[in-house]
Amino acid sequence: MxxxxxxxxxxxxxxxxxxxxxxxxxxxxxxxxxxxxxxxxxxxxxxxxxxxxxxxxxxxxxxxxxxxxxxxxxxxxxxxxxxxxxxxxxxxxxxxxxxxxxxxxxxxxxxxxxxxxxxxxxxSRGIAALRGAIREAAASLRGYDVEVTETHHNGKRDAPSGTALTLVEDVEAERPELTERQHGREGEQPRDASEIGVHARRAGDVAGAHEVLFAGNRETVSLSHRAGDxxxxxxxxxxxxxxxxxxxxxxxxxxxxxxx
Structure with a gap:
């Protein structure tokens, strides 16, 4: 039954x-x-x-x-x-x-x-899996720069997205030395070793796209997720x-x- x-x-x-x-x-x-x-x-x-x-x-x-x-x-x-x-x-x-x-x-x-x-x-089940991968990457890639970018439809009210902030928190949990969140850049903005870059884009009808970029040691690692709808x-x-x-x-x- x-x-x-x-x-x-x-x-x-x-x-x-x-x-x-x-x-x-x-x-x-x-x-x-x-x-x-x-x-x-x-x-x-x-x-x-x-x-x-x-x-x-x-x-x-x-x-x-x-x-x-x-x-x-x-x-x-x-x-x-x-x-x-x-x-x-x-x-x-x-x-x-x-x-x-x-x-x-x-x-x-x-x-x-x-x-x-x-x-x-x-x-999203994919985001749940992505979060695990991001935590593992953050723990393994000590000293690498980290940038988080998210894109959503043009009607979304909050920025950065809640998902982006969750991903930032996942990185920070593994990299406590990253204490500053740099929301976008303009003018003379040399990168500080203690920062995570956080960028929000709003366009069209995008359901949700997120990327976390790790860069250092002459290499880059990009972990991303995009929702179809x-x-x-x-x-x-x-x-x-x-x-x-x-x-x-x-x-x-x-x-x-x-x-x-």
Missing amino acids: AAEPTRIVVTGASGRMGEELLESAGDRADVQVVAAVARTPGSVTVEASVGTQLDATLRDEESVDAVVDFTAPEATAEYAGIAAAHGAAFVTGTTGLEGHDTDPLGELDEASESVPVLHASNF RGVFAEGALDAAVAVAGREPGRYAFADLLQD
């Missing part, structure tokens, strides 16, 4: 990633979208109820296993607490959470005391929701779930 599908609510349902989540979920037997939340409900096409308030939506539904969220920092901060109050796991791919006035990261920590919470800057991230987020629903409260990492 097949397992019951994971019952989810999708927030930000009228946004780019919300639309991808709804489309991807429709092709899967292990996920059921029971409701969606959007600023403009009339623009959402899904065989489920669509509302504007997450709290009211969760009150109306009999059982919700997980909330999957791709919105904005202030909304994510609010939704994490609402999901926890209703006993639903919270999976979010919202970026730009660091240093925001609403303290989304603190809200995620608080919610994780009651329900499983998973926040990832990227839900946003469906990659939607599939990963749904995988995460299925994997984390029903687990013990706490913070979970996407890469850890891939190893289960």
Whole structure:
């Protein structure tokens, strides 16, 4: 007998990633979208109820296993607490959470005391593998210069991308002497041995491309990833929701779930 599908609510349902989540979920037997939340409900096409308030939506539904969220920092901060109050796991791919006035990261920590919470800057399996390769390269190529470049569609709001910052943090974890982040260069800018270059490009409809360049000792090593479309991230987020629903409260990492 097949397992019951994971019952989810999708927030930000009228946004780019919300639309991808709804489309991807429709092709899967292990996920059921029971409701969606959007600023403009009339623009959402899904065989489920669509509302504007997450709290009211969760009150109306009999059982919700997980909330999957791709919105904005202030909304994510609010939704994490609402999901926890209703006993639903919270999976979010919202970026730009660091240093925001609403303290989304603190809200995620608080919610994780009651329900499983998973926040990832990227839900691509390829990026998860890339991160391991980058950490290994950073540890092996001591003294090499490091440059991180990311490219996204022209509508992306935060820069650098959350994924790029995660990759920078992976390098810094292995290379603690790299203490400065140089965001772009202009004019006379001799490179400092303590810096990582970080560059953001915005153009067209690029779903996401990231490169980490190591250069030194008369050689270069380039590690990169390019997503063909946003469906990659939607599939990963749904995988995460299925994997984390029903687990013990706490913070979970996407890469850890891939190893289960």
